[in-house]
Amino acid sequence: MAEVLVYVDHLDGAVRKPTLELLTLARRVGEPVAVALGSGAEATAPALAEHGAVKVLTADAPEFADYLVVPKVDALQAAYDAVSPVAVLVPSSAEGKEIAARLAVRIGSGIITDAIDLEVGDEGPVATQSVFAAAYTTKSRVSKGTPVITVKPNSAAVEAAPAAGAVEALAVSFSEKATGTRVTSRTPRESTGRPELTEAAIVVSGGRGVNGAENFALIEALADSLGAAVGASRAAVDAGWYPHASQVGQTGKSVSPQLYIASGISGAIQHRAGMQTSKTIVAINKDAEAPIFDLVDYGVVGDLFEVVPQLTEEVTTRKG
């Protein structure tokens, strides 16, 4: 069976969930060969093997951390040359998309970003995308070269599919351009203890109606009762109530959880663009005319300061 290259997103050897989801899709296309780079690369192998990687190519060098993006492109290209895959799949993180794009130029291929599904067609992998703030669903394929496709988190279920996952060292020689952009310092983001926003099964978001940074405690309490991530609308972020890293919408994160709870969010196009593909949508808003209610499976017209605490209490009680 043909091999498909899967770029691994990991943190010191801990494989992030979108990569495991990617393996589910990769197995439809061919035999997944994973590429893990940087500190802890070899430690990724057991998790990757468990989810279907037949091989795990690893490389570690100071360049991966000390310089931006290009060293990783050099390594992925080395893997591409060694494997001659039928497709290259990369998680749709900001960095993942940049790596994929540069690889595509080098190997003379087209690129599709932010796929939400992948199937095998007569002319290679067909990617489903959600575009124009999720008003349209498109199906596309790469028509020149080996398809390079980035896939959004929450696009497939994580499936156990044990495979050999044999670790092989990948020989990488860095290009002259690899050291062009120096990373002079790196400050890891403080963990909130909550799930990663783009990966979470449930997201609870607050908007203008939350009316103050201190009131986000209500949103956080509801999120914690459900084991959810916390999001915020652009209005709430621009007002300085919640960090930009949590912004859901066109200029923030795009999320696609099983359940999205919007509190005090009117549902402007800018916000809808980032959450409209959520499976179940729930909203709480004072304004019965708010556009968010056009999207919901269940909506409560009411004061979030009454409804949200009551909901939190009820969830906590039921979870006992």
Next chain:
Amino acid sequence: MSLRIVVCVKYVPDATGDRHFADDLTVDREDVDGLLSELDEYAVEQALQIADEADDAEITVLTVGPEDAKDALRKALSMGADKAVHVEDDDLHGTDVMGTSLVLAKAIEKTGYDLVICGMASTDGVMGVLPALLSERLGVPQVTLLSEVSVADGTVKGRRDGDTATEQLEASLPAVVSVTDQSGEARYPSFKGIMAAKKKPVEALDLDDLDLEAEQVGLEGAWTAVDSADERPARTAGTIVKDEGEGGKQLAEFLASQKFI
């Protein structure tokens, strides 16, 4: 020597309008108003601030697009950019991101540059890969997704707020930069700026000028093919209740019925 800044901008259909696809599955530009992509305004703003700090700088705004795309250039010129380059050619219709990056790279090289500044993504395609593609094609460093940027002594520095960490980056010029919507509010064009923009030069280039062949771009030359574009079915109308004191409990009941609790 003068710091030559090229800002790449895109003319996009208004996101608040009713965007849809034309019969050939390209973006329909006829039935919806176009404008300068909001995220590119941040790029123009940072270019203006960097130029202010430099002893001597010249800002060129560059776009690839149909006749109407001039509106986007005019907006950038009215904000304060010095001149514009418009790549327009009938054969460009349907060009995808690989083709666009090829055309832009050629036009940037022809214009001459020390610093290329882009927005973080367009508001229509929203791929966010063009700056990286330009960096790869031009063979110069990428310093991308910056929420702070500064240029001094031939070096560009900036802060990149990533998913897992905040990084400080630096690279020697020439380089390709992209800035996020956190980089600072874009200025509104002044009346004086709008009047001045009318007299600023807009250079028109076509594929011949850039030594490109029609086969390298356009719908036929695209590296990707869209097979179908279907309007997402409207979500089925949900249940909406008015809170009469039990709204939170009713919502919990719904979540339980859907097995979320």
